Amino acid sequence: MNAENAIEVNDLKKSFKVYMDKGSQLKERVLFKKRNRYENREVLKGISFEVKKGEAIGLIGHNGCGKSTTLKLLSKIIYPDSGTIEMKGRVSSLIELGAGFHPDMSGRENIYTNASIFGLSKKEIDARVEDIIEFSELEEFIDNPVRTYSSGMYMRLAFAVAINVDADILLVDEILAVGDAGFQTKCFNKMKEIKADGTTIVIVSHAMGQIEQICDRSIWIHEGEIKAEGKPREVDPQYLEYIASERKNVTKKHLDKGNSKKEQEEEKEKKEECDSDTKDKTRWGxxxxxxxxxxxxxxxxxxxxxxxxxxxxxxxxxxxxxxxxxxxxxxxxxxxxxxxxxxxxxxxxxxxxxxxxxxxxxxxxxxxxxxxxxxxxxxxxxxxxxxxxxxxxxxxxxxxxxxxxxxxxxxxxxxxxxxxx
Amino acid sequence: MKVFKEVYEYREMVFSLVRKELRGRYKGSVLGFLWTFINPLLQLLVYTMVFSVIMRQGIEQYYLFLFVALVPWMFMSASMVGGASCVIAQKDMVKKIYFPREVLPLSYVISSFVNMLLTFIVVFAVLIVTGFGINPLAVLFLPLIMMVEFLVCVGIAFLASALTVYFRDLEHILSIVAMAWQFLTPIMYPQSMVQESLEKHALLWKVWNLNPMTPVINAYREILYFKRIPDFNNIGSAIVLGLIVCVIGVIVFRHLQKGFAEEF
The missing domain is CATH 2.70.50.60 (abc- transporter (atp binding component) like domain)
Incomplete structure (x- = not known):
């Protein structure tokens, strides 16, 4: 592994077995052999990339293109069929926030539980707990049980824990949509700060603006392969253009199908008497x-x-x-x-x-x-x-x-x- | 080796899961944590009633003979039957975040172990109160044999929990296995009884001794019931068998855990 690199991914392949109707019991396996039929869906068809220490990259692509699978492979939740992943340093993933939160325990206790799932020892958590509470802006409520929190407060606490882990490599999946606008800005700034401290970051996001502001490089994954790679400024517009043209195709198809239906509805609407409209709050006159x-x-x-x-x-x-x-x-x-x-x-x-x-x-x-x-x-x-x-x-x-x-x-x-x- | 380092890094997670498990066990019941002590006491009462009044046995103080072997067995049986579902129970976490999966069965075994230690308070209380007495020198060997049993339980729980993910029926099959295994281990009868009947079958006798729980249970009984220092041959085979089971469990688990997230 190159000393400059934090992540090296080499020819990664992954396919999932999609079962028609899977039986996991003995009876089902023996009696209904047909049910075990499956389809092999190739999600990643061999992708390779390197990430330098302190670099931030953004994985972009439409839904189902394999970018989240890549992130899951990087975080070792699932394992590749072939190919290798090498990573240097502590990895923290912001894929699932608030894992292991217990509603009856207080915010403070949950900080300990949740941080322990990121592999922090008690001493390390003790050292961070004040920062976490401060970041979450929940000082007044921190000793109340988490079930009394609003969902925004819950996410704020979860994000505060995850972001304070101090990892060498941070994997982020579409999580900057946390809390109100003010808190989002705060999270975003914190990400920038973390990057400035030399943390390597891999982000999966649909928010091109965020990617452009944080990342040094975008990787566009399309149908399990890398389609383009380079500066976000150059890759993102290509991707957006592609998406826009796809979108048009889809909507057109949709409209063609819907047209005859629409006409019928319109005729029906015409027949309807005037007073029925007045009840309809979206239309009056x-x-x-x-x-x-x-x-x-x-x-x-x-x-x-x-x-x-x-x-x-x-x-x-x-x-x-x-x-x-x-x-x-x-x-x-x-x-x-x-x-x-x-x-x-x-x-x-x-x-x-x-x-x-x-x-x-x-x-x-x-x-x-x-x-x-x-x-x-x-x-x-x-x-x-x-x-x-x-x-x-x-x-x-x-x-x-x-x-x-x-x-x-x-x-x-x-x-x-x-x-x- | 990497596994041990990683699990050590996640020790705080292990502790927090153990705490949750122990706290959750008697949650909502009026007597709460006291049940940890009341339960074995009541069990002992039943055994005493049954075996000293109804089914008289040829063994002196049979209820104690049984009790000192049954308490460690229950730890083993809990690790196997309860441990089987411990990965499935946390499937939401397994699916979504990374942590060394070994943490799950390990913390389950530790919580069962703590439970056994608490039950041993009752065992000692009974031994002293009834005037049966204890041999302090022999009791020095108790922590060693408990550690050996812990290894066996870790191995079994790792195997059971990993296999159950792929094969859910195991959850039900294992409770039958536990029952059969209990009868194949000298818990309700002394080792000598089997030795006598298998005298002419040297091979069978060897196979029978491959049961990793046999030397463990024998050692517990020697220490607490016969009040003597356990036989070193016996302890030796307990350690060897315990290590083998543990290593197999860890290796199999390491291998199978790669597919956990995709099985749910």
Whole structure:
């Protein structure tokens, strides 16, 4: 093993037997031989990489690509079919937080139990216990039984123990989603601090932003093989682009299947009497006119619910007016999943004249360059009359996904230039 | 060798599991930890009733003859039958985090061992109170023989717990095995009885002596019932057999544990 390296992985292969219906009892094994049929699923098809001491790497890839299996192999929970793993120093894995927590024991007692599972001796735990309590911010509650904790407090305590183990190699699986935003930032900073102290870190994550901030290198695992490897800045966008294109394929298939169903539903909806809508909290109005169909279109005019930041995007609204509607106004609102309004406008705000709705028609709302960043969003669409009379107000009418190729943070892209003197 | 170093590093985990096991055993019962003492006392009472009143035996003070052998046997039987499920019981942990898996059966055996030590307080109390008495010189050998029995139990528990992961029926089969094994070990009868009947079958006699629990139980009885220093040949074979069982257990476990996480 090279002296500079903390981890050397050589041609790692692993397959799992996926049993159709496994019998682990003698009777089942003998009587139902057929049940023992299994499928061999090759999860890792020979991957090799090295990690230098003090280096941080991020394993990326879509679900089921083998990145978590790699991490489990590194932490010795499972063993490879062939290939070797060599590691130098104490390994701590942040794969499962709060292992062995006992609800009836106090927070302090649980620190001891949990830390002992990481292989710490009593003396070592004694030396760390104050740091752990301080980090968890649970000073007031530390002698209460853990069952009285909220789930956030529970995770905070578990993370505080795991992060204070002082390992030479830290294996992390998607755990930075702990507690509130403030605590998350704290965890994140602690990770950086640990890295600065010279700990080798391997992270599995879907949060590219975090990987880019902590890791020196990304390894993209695809179908059990390493597809690309290099600086996160270079590898992550390739991966994201791939994911976005896959996503589009999937949603398209989904939409094709769903279309006929949707039409039926729409017809059914039309037949329904007006009063049934008023009970529905997501949709209300005086029903003189109804929105009959909503579609998101991409630049080619195809129906699509997934967009890449900067793409053109069109919302098409079809309506059907039962009675004439005078002084109509059409409005939209874009929201994030946690109900933050990103943008809202209507035809009046945009200084368009009010119009007259009769029979059916189509309205398009065009965004030339979608400024939203990665995430799920939904749209409210409304037809109003005069000033504040809702004709058909539809909350959460459409949802759509956005993928960003760049690693900007936040909700929206703000046009900018840098000037460095 | 690496195994021992690693398990030593995880000693705090072993202690915490032992504490949990001992504390959990009588949780919720009114008398709680006192049951550790009451239980063997009541057992002794039953044996005394049965064997001095109903089924009179040719052996003097038969209830003590039985009791000093039965207490160590119960440690063995608990390690085997109870130990079998100790890895499965912690499957959530085994699936998700790393620690040397040996910690699980080891801590189970230690908690059963502590239980036996506590029961021995009752044994000594009975020996003294009834006026049967003890030989302090012989009792000096007791810790040695307890350590030897501990080795046997570790070996058996390692084997049982690892095999049960792959073959769940073993949990049930083992309680029958424990019963048969109890009758094949001189617990309810003296060693001399078997020796007499196997006199003409030299081979059978050798096989019978391969039972690692036989020299252990004999030594306990010599120390506590016959109140004499145990036969050194006997202690020698106890140590050799104990080590063999222990080593086999550790090796088999080390080998089988690699697949634990995938079996659940």
């Amino acid at each position: 005086n029903n003189k006119a109804r929105i009959t169909a909503l579609r998101m279109l991409d630049e080619k005019g195809c129906e699509n619910n997934t967009f890449i930041t900067g793409e053109e995007c069109v919302l098409e609204i079809k309506y059907n007016a039962k009675k004439e509607v005078e002084n109509a106004i059409v409005g939209i609102g874009i929201y994030t999943l946690d109900d933050m309004r990103v943008y809202g406008t209507n035809t009046r705000i945009d200084n368009l004249p009010t119009f007259f709705l009769n029979e059916s028609g189509t309205i398009q709302f065009r965004i030339e360059e979608l400024p939203l960043l990665s995430g799920n969003y939904y749209l409210d669409v409304a037809i109003e009359q005069d000033l504040n009379t809702p004709v058909d107000y539809w909350r959460k009418a459409v949802s759509f996904n956005v993928f960003s190729k760049k690693e900007e943070a936040g909700v929206s892209q703000i046009k900018h230039t840098w000037l460095i003197k």
